[in-house]
Amino acid sequence: MLGSIYAMVAVALTLSIGVLRFLNFSIPGLFMIGGMTAWASLHGGMPWPLAIGAALVAGALASLLVERFTWRWMRNAQHFVPLVSSMAFLLLFEHLAVIYWGSELRTVPSLFPNADWRIAGLVISLPQLSGLVCSIVLIWALTLVLARTRFGRGLRTIAEDSDTALLLGVDINRIVPVVFLISGLFAALAGVIFALNYRQVQPFMGEMVGLKGISAMIVGGMGNIWGSIAGGLIIGLVEVMSIGYFGADFVDIAIYGLLLLILFIRPTGLFAADFAGQRA
Amino acid sequence: MSGYLEGVLVLLAVNVVFAYGGFLPLAAGQLNLGLAGFAAIGAYVSAYLSNVFTLAPVIAIPLAGVAAGIVALIVAVPVLRTRGIYLALATFALGQIVQAIILNLEVVGGAAGYPVAAFIRLPAIAAAAAVVVTLVWLLFATRFGIAVTAVHDDERVADLMGIDVRAFQIAAFSLGSAITGIGGALYAHHFSFIEAQYFNISLSITIVLYVLLGGTQTVIGPLLGAAVFTLLPELLRASANWRYVAFAAALIVIMALRPEGLVTGAQLRRLFGITRAEPRAAAVAAGLPKERAG
Numbered sequence: 001m002l003g004s005i006y007a008m009v010a011v012a013l014t015l016s017i018g019v020l021r022f023l024n025f026s027i028p029g030l031f032m033i034g035g036m037t038a039w040a041s042l043h044g045g046m047p048w049p050l051a052i053g054a055a056l057v058a059g060a061l062a063s064l065l066v067e068r069f070t071w072r073w074m075r076n077a078q079h080f081v082p083l084v085s086s087m088a089f090l091l092l093f094e095h096l097a098v099i100y101w102g103s104e105l106r107t108v109p110s111l112f113p114n115a116d117w118r119i120a121g122l123v124i125s126l127p128q129l130s131g132l133v134c135s136i137v138l139i140w141a142l143t144l145v146l147a148r149t150r151f152g153r154g155l156r157t158i159a160e161d162s163d164t165a166l167l168l169g170v171d172i173n174r175i176v177p178v179v180f181l182i183s184g185l186f187a188a189l190a191g192v193i194f195a196l197n198y199r200q201v202q203p204f205m206g207e208m209v210g211l212k213g214i215s216a217m218i219v220g221g222m223g224n225i226w227g228s229i230a231g232g233l234i235i236g237l238v239e240v241m242s243i244g245y246f247g248a249d250f251v252d253i254a255i256y257g258l259l260l261l262i263l264f265i266r267p268t269g270l271f272a273a274d275f276a277g278q279r280a
Numbered sequence: 281m282s283g284y285l286e287g288v289l290v291l292l293a294v295n296v297v298f299a300y301g302g303f304l305p306l307a308a309g310q311l312n313l314g315l316a317g318f319a320a321i322g323a324y325v326s327a328y329l330s331n332v333f334t335l336a337p338v339i340a341i342p343l344a345g346v347a348a349g350i351v352a353l354i355v356a357v358p359v360l361r362t363r364g365i366y367l368a369l370a371t372f373a374l375g376q377i378v379q380a381i382i383l384n385l386e387v388v389g390g391a392a393g394y395p396v397a398a399f400i401r402l403p404a405i406a407a408a409a410a411v412v413v414t415l416v417w418l419l420f421a422t423r424f425g426i427a428v429t430a431v432h433d434d435e436r437v438a439d440l441m442g443i444d445v446r447a448f449q450i451a452a453f454s455l456g457s458a459i460t461g462i463g464g465a466l467y468a469h470h471f472s473f474i475e476a477q478y479f480n481i482s483l484s485i486t487i488v489l490y491v492l493l494g495g496t497q498t499v500i501g502p503l504l505g506a507a508v509f510t511l512l513p514e515l516l517r518a519s520a521n522w523r524y525v526a527f528a529a530a531l532i533v534i535m536a537l538r539p540e541g542l543v544t545g546a547q548l549r550r551l552f553g554i555t556r557a558e559p560r561a562a563a564v565a566a567g568l569p570k571e572r573a574g
Contacts, residue, residue, distance in 0.1 A: 017365075023365055023368075023369075069532050069536055070532075080311045080365075080368065081492070081535055081539045083365075083368075084488065084489065084492055084531070084535060085531065085532050085535045085536070087485050087489075088489070088527075088528040088529075088531040088532045088535070089528070089532065091482075091485075091524055091525075091527065091528040092525055092528035092529060092532070094524075095521045095522075095524040095525045095528070096525055098521050099521050099522065099525070207481075211372075211376070211481070214369070214372075215373070218369055249380075249383070249384050250380075250384065252376055252377070252380035253377055253380045253381060253384070256373040256374075256376040256377045256380065257373075257377060259369075259373040260355075260370060260373045260374060260377065263359055263366055263370045263373065264358045264359065264370075
């Protein structure tokens with residue numbers, strides 16, 4: 001289950017790195033905005049479909065703001081300059097959330113009490129299952145969009161070479177915000193699913209999940225959407241297994257050790273594609 | 281001198297050392313996101329050597345730098361086979377691993393933190409920082425500096441000119457990590473207590489930001505960046521959270537308007553009236569893509 005959240009964050013990251021060659025560090029912040037907004041609107045008495053909608057809108061708007069101030073301005077600067085700005089956005093979002101909502105751990109009300117299915121002694125919670133289904137369907141839809149539509153074609157042209165795409169008449173300034181919009185939506189939705197499942201949110205919730213999403217993306221191969229899903233599931237599995245075998249203290253060593261090992265042996269990840277959507 | 285003022289000045293000196301540790305790889309076009317890990321290695325090695333083997337700080341601190349440098353070398357050699365973002369990601373993973381290992385290492389107190397017996401004061405730390413700054417400055421006046429700048433501006437052309445790009449990147453990265461280790465050791469010996477939680481990813485990011493704000497083109501940039509962003513928050517005396525918000529907002533604006541940092545080479549040359557041919561400015565004026573021109 002944790003794996004599918006990592007996978008969604010990893011898809012958000014991989015979309016931006018595959019198309020724009022931009023490691024967007026603000027995505028953990030967008031994840032947090034999704035989770036916190038969902039909590040705040042539920043807490044304020046909003047019905048849950050509205051609350052989820054509000055969270056997605058907040059994440060998308062924040063992502064567009066990031067686009068305005070990172071990639072659009074700095075696409076010709078050194079490769080790490082947009083990365084640094086997106087880190088600044090992460091800091092900005094986190095500390096604004098602390099100022100606005102406080103830094104305590106907040107409890108999200110349970111939406112579906114007794115929504116567990118018991119099948120042959122196996123307890124499946126409904127929010128968890130719907131989260132998993134939701135993320136797989138969305139990711140599948142995304143690969144279809146990339147492969148089939150005019151927008152997807154423009155996107156893949158930009159992924160290949162943004163200057164050539166510009167010459168061929170692809171409107172970069174229209175398509176790139178959509179990339180940010182989609183990755184913002186994915187990150188925010190992952191945050192909402194996290195909030196509804198684990199029922200706890202706080203302003204720094206994005207960091208651990210975000211860092212593991214980055215690991216998932218690298219394990220799966222940067223720019224490869226199905227790879228990042230596999231990566232998310234692998235990281236989730238490694239996490240659960242290392243808790244089981246070595247105890248909770250060794251989770252970070254196991255995950256980041258795996259990451260470092262993969263970077264040494266096969267730096268392009270396990271399932272590398274040249275750019276987003278190529279094999280979709 | 282009041283204790284508060286001494287604390288601020290020590291932090292300033294330590295941050296300056298950190299900034300130069302981050303500057304060296306950035307000057308060669310590589311981003312090190314594991315700076316906090318190297319600082320932690322330096323801090324813990326120096327603390328352990330002085331606590332257990334009762335080595336004087338003057339010996340323990342350089343040894344700590346050597347240890348951090350060796351770890352960096354081990355990581356850099358396999359990872360720098362590839363280009364681009366991979367070193368940043370590998371160093372990021374390394375930083376996380378170092379922190380997780382220290383948290384589980386009972387010899388140095390694990391999560392409870394580790395007290396450091398040997399104590400050093402401001403003059404010693406300031407002197408150490410001055411030595412580091414001078415050494416980096418001298419280093420950049422040699423062929424090393426020219427080669428690293430060439431690698432930063434254009435790897436392919438540097439390669440064609442006969443510069444061993446990978447060797448210089450590894451050297452800059454390892455040397456920078458060693459300096460960061462020294463910074464961590466200085467921190468440990470002044471504040472007498474270290475804990476793994478302090479050396480987290482935020483520390484790495486903050487150090488990188490000092491350097492990028494100051495600018496990676498000149499040796500004076502990191503000094504300025506670290507000084508401004510250590511002293512300014514103390515002067516403003518805002519609450520910690522607003523401080524971060526202002527820091528982040530300032531960063532976004534500066535990166536958008538001056539992606540090469542506050543101090544650039546062309547600017548310094550203009551300031552001191554050195555009127556030789558300015559290839560960079562000319563190239564920009566001719567409309568070449570910026571990444572080629574630096």
